[in-house]
Amino acid sequence: MNIARTRLWLPSALGAIASATFVALHLDRPWIVAGEPTPILVPCLVSLVLLAACLIDAAIMIARTPAAVRSREHQKFDHARLAWYLASLLAFAVLLKYVGFIPLVAIVFPLLLVFGERVPLHKAVLITVVTGLVVYLVFERLLAVDLPHGVLISAWF
Amino acid sequence: MFENLILGLDVATMPVNLGMALIGAAIGTAIGVLPGLGPVATISILMPVTFQLAPASAIIMLCGIYLGAMYGGSITSILVNVPGESASVVTCLDGHQMAKNGRAGAALGIAAFGSFIGGILATIGLLLLAPAIPQLTRGFGPPEYAMLVLAGLLLVTQVGTSGTIRSLIMAFAGLMLATVGTDPISGEQRFTFGFTFLYDGIGIVPLAIGLFGVAELLSLALGRNETQKLQYEKLKVRELLPSRAEWRRSAPAIGRGSVIGFLLGLLPGAGMSLVSFVAYTIEKALSRRPAEFGRGAIEGVAGPETANNAGSQAAFAPMLTLGLPSSPTMGVIMGALMIHGVAVGPQLITRNPDVFWGVIASMLISNLILIVLNVPLISIFVRLLKVPSSLLVPLIMLFVVVGAYTIDNQIEDVWMTLLFGVVGFLLRRCGFDPAPMVLAYVLGGIFERSLRQSLILGDGVGIFLERPVSAVLMLVCVAMVLVVLVRTVLRFRSGAALVQEADQT
Numbered sequence: 001m002n003i004a005r006t007r008l009w010l011p012s013a014l015g016a017i018a019s020a021t022f023v024a025l026h027l028d029r030p031w032i033v034a035g036e037p038t039p040i041l042v043p044c045l046v047s048l049v050l051l052a053a054c055l056i057d058a059a060i061m062i063a064r065t066p067a068a069v070r071s072r073e074h075q076k077f078d079h080a081r082l083a084w085y086l087a088s089l090l091a092f093a094v095l096l097k098y099v100g101f102i103p104l105v106a107i108v109f110p111l112l113l114v115f116g117e118r119v120p121l122h123k124a125v126l127i128t129v130v131t132g133l134v135v136y137l138v139f140e141r142l143l144a145v146d147l148p149h150g151v152l153i154s155a156w157f
Numbered sequence: 158m159f160e161n162l163i164l165g166l167d168v169a170t171m172p173v174n175l176g177m178a179l180i181g182a183a184i185g186t187a188i189g190v191l192p193g194l195g196p197v198a199t200i201s202i203l204m205p206v207t208f209q210l211a212p213a214s215a216i217i218m219l220c221g222i223y224l225g226a227m228y229g230g231s232i233t234s235i236l237v238n239v240p241g242e243s244a245s246v247v248t249c250l251d252g253h254q255m256a257k258n259g260r261a262g263a264a265l266g267i268a269a270f271g272s273f274i275g276g277i278l279a280t281i282g283l284l285l286l287a288p289a290i291p292q293l294t295r296g297f298g299p300p301e302y303a304m305l306v307l308a309g310l311l312l313v314t315q316v317g318t319s320g321t322i323r324s325l326i327m328a329f330a331g332l333m334l335a336t337v338g339t340d341p342i343s344g345e346q347r348f349t350f351g352f353t354f355l356y357d358g359i360g361i362v363p364l365a366i367g368l369f370g371v372a373e374l375l376s377l378a379l380g381r382n383e384t385q386k387l388q389y390e391k392l393k394v395r396e397l398l399p400s401r402a403e404w405r406r407s408a409p410a411i412g413r414g415s416v417i418g419f420l421l422g423l424l425p426g427a428g429m430s431l432v433s434f435v436a437y438t439i440e441k442a443l444s445r446r447p448a449e450f451g452r453g454a455i456e457g458v459a460g461p462e463t464a465n466n467a468g469s470q471a472a473f474a475p476m477l478t479l480g481l482p483s484s485p486t487m488g489v490i491m492g493a494l495m496i497h498g499v500a501v502g503p504q505l506i507t508r509n510p511d512v513f514w515g516v517i518a519s520m521l522i523s524n525l526i527l528i529v530l531n532v533p534l535i536s537i538f539v540r541l542l543k544v545p546s547s548l549l550v551p552l553i554m555l556f557v558v559v560g561a562y563t564i565d566n567q568i569e570d571v572w573m574t575l576l577f578g579v580v581g582f583l584l585r586r587c588g589f590d591p592a593p594m595v596l597a598y599v600l601g602g603i604f605e606r607s608l609r610q611s612l613i614l615g616d617g618v619g620i621f622l623e624r625p626v627s628a629v630l631m632l633v634c635v636a637m638v639l640v641v642l643v644r645t646v647l648r649f650r651s652g653a654a655l656v657q658e659a660d661q662t
Contacts, residue, residue: 010587014326021333025500037612039340039347042605043333050329056645057322082379085554089371089575094560097568105555115548116378135559143209145563 008058015054019077084116100150105132160340161510162284165518168213168511178519181221182526189229190538191549195244196226196469197486197592198373201365202553204493205560208463210335211387212497213512219490219520220473224276226502227429227469228531231268231462236261244429244465247437251450251457258453267455268398268462269531271411275463276524278415279422283517290478291503300620303607304630306600309481310593312424319590321641328585331594342609354569361492362564363573364598368591369485370557373577376585377550396530399455407459410440414460418467423474424483429465436464444586470520477501477559478512480603485592496564529616 007114025040025047032038088108095104113124139145168174169373188199204587205221207215230245235252248268256262297305310332314324337348338358349355399407414436421432440460441450450457480502482488494501499512506513531538561574611620611627621627 010583010589011326014330018333032612035613035616037609039343039345041612042608043336043347046329046332046336050326050333053322053326053329057326060322060645060648067644079379082375085375085378085550086579089578093572093575096571101559101562109551109555112551113547117551119547127548127552131555135555139559139563143563145559145568147559147562148568 007071008061011054011061013020015051015058018047018050018054020130022051081116085110088112088116096148096150098150102136103150105135160648161288162518164510165514165516167310168515168517169217169522174214174217174515174519175522177210177218178221178523179526179530179617180227181218182523182530185222185225185227186229186232186527186531186538187225187541188197189226190227190232190541194226194373194553195230196223196472197365197489198369198486199223199226199229199487200486200489200493201362201369202557202560204362204365204489204562207493208496208563212494212499212509213515215497216490216494216499216512217523219493219525220516220519221523223469223486223490223521224272224466224527227466228269228272229526229538231272232265232535232544235268235458236539237542239425244461246430247433247461250437251454254451254453255455255458260453260455262397263399263455263617264458265402265535266438266532267399267403267407267459267607269397270399271414271459271463272466273524273528274411275415275418275465275467276470277519279419279467280517280520280524282419282471283474283520287474287478287517288472289508291506294479294503296627297503298624299607299610299614300624300627301630303604303611304621304627304634305479305481306604306607308633308637309483309629310597310600310604311634313593313596314641319588322645323589324593325641327589327591328597330595331597332601332604334364334594336605337597341602341606352569358635359573359598360564360570361489361495361595361599363491363570365489365562365578366557366561367574367577368581368595369489371554372581372585373655374557375548375578375582377546397535407455410436410456410460411463411472412444413439414463415467417460418464418469419471421464421467422471428477429468429484432468433461433465436460440635449525466524473516473520477505477516478503482596482599485595488596491599519626597617 022044029038029040031041031044048145088111091108092104099107109128109131110121110124113119113127116119119127135147142145170177183197184203185199188194189196189201194202200219200222204219207218210218229245230240231248231252234240234245235256238249238253238637240246240249252264252268264520294301310328311325314321314328319327335358337355339345339356340347346356417436417439418432420428421435437457437460440454440456441447441584444450444454444456446454466613469486472483475483476487476491478501480491480500482491491501494512499505499509557574558571561571564570584591611616615623616621621631
């Protein structure tokens, strides 16, 4: 199997976005009206070039020798660690508004340290407490940044 | 020239600005020492810290961070053979060999002194050259700017690290992102999908922090959790001073490196890795002892390190005077200036002379601070390498999230930062360098405005050929596109031939 082909998804996805953008905008209205460019002119031109470049890249990837691509696969990676990071980022993105910054750090940070980084629990708790305090004192107190307090906690108090 | 220098020094030597330069240089070196975090990631991560400052102080601090991060990268290259950023890869070749030969101090010393001298010479070059650039561009109108931006973007794609076509994809994806938000001419909403936070477009800060900061941290998290074993933990100040013979060998390399770095640094898209590589190649070609290169030749450290520092300062000239960032780092710094309400371009010298000359003078000060700071404190910076990445990565990630929130106190900025972080990580994993995307994003607004104004003024594309400067730039753009196409066809053919060969065997 040509491994290069499994790496086609990114240019394919970008090409699909570019072609969808181009078709949607082009069908919507003309690029130039009465000699004046409309707001869709640049997005249309850009999406057209983007689509062409994605097609060329995909063609090159298909034509490439498998060995050249396979040589990049021989690296050891810690996928479990990455999964914990991605889960933490997702938790921050989804829960920040509801839980608030400091409580979320208190929940997510020790989990990331213990399960993602294999830091002993007592150390993880200590680091979380110190980090939470530093963030609170520096940003909330010193720089007067109003960190998100969370709608759930705000509703209770 | 001297009046300008005095005005700049007045601004740069204000206690608050001196403090910012010192803090910037120290933090920049400390983060630049960490493998994987180069100048652009360091600046992206620390940019929100500058939002509370006045524009001149903010950019002075960013300059300090930039120069500090560049030097931090050299420390790890020499001591542990791990380049902190791409420009320091060349330094590994002879710098680490010198360390193995027991001359780690001399290698670090010549890198610091070479960077200092190169930085000073480049700053003098900027003092002489910068005021002339607006005179040269006095007749520039929208058609010239549109073509200049396009030529700059195409030039970036020619020297991108992920190949021309992929750089082109990233550049045009960046231009596409720049069209999100309110149209600058008609006021119409584009690609906002009903989200009010997108009305002002995607912010440069979430984009830069995400694509460079978060993505870099995720890449570090994917790697194995290793702590560097240090052999050169304790370095005395005296050990950092090169011997007389080493100085004699390094002096011409430092001179040449300054000139090469300054000239190449002015070009859009040259990139500091190219600058240091060219300087190394020239030193090897001119050397009386080419066989020593790769085995610990001090010229192999002095030349590239000087060139890379001179180039990084010369890169400020096109950014400040034309509004054209020549590297992703300059793109991020330009974004920070925009946030502070400073409009870069030919009018910057007349509208904000304090910012312009303050920045130029602050480079002199930052170089001085760096040498005063790094020579005695190098052992402390080196010890940062002992902090395990299992603690560093989550801590930096946390501060990145807080930093993203402090831009406008909006949770949406955190969402965008994390989203672009994952996108940047995926791009790297698939062999795409996101740098042209950020550069194109910064230039996208100028490009679209200039292009549409030109079409309105000239009643069609003919205006680009009617004006000599835009016509020449257009020809340059066409030539670059043709080169890309021809090269791609040739590569495609050779690739297809290789696949056939592999299938047959």
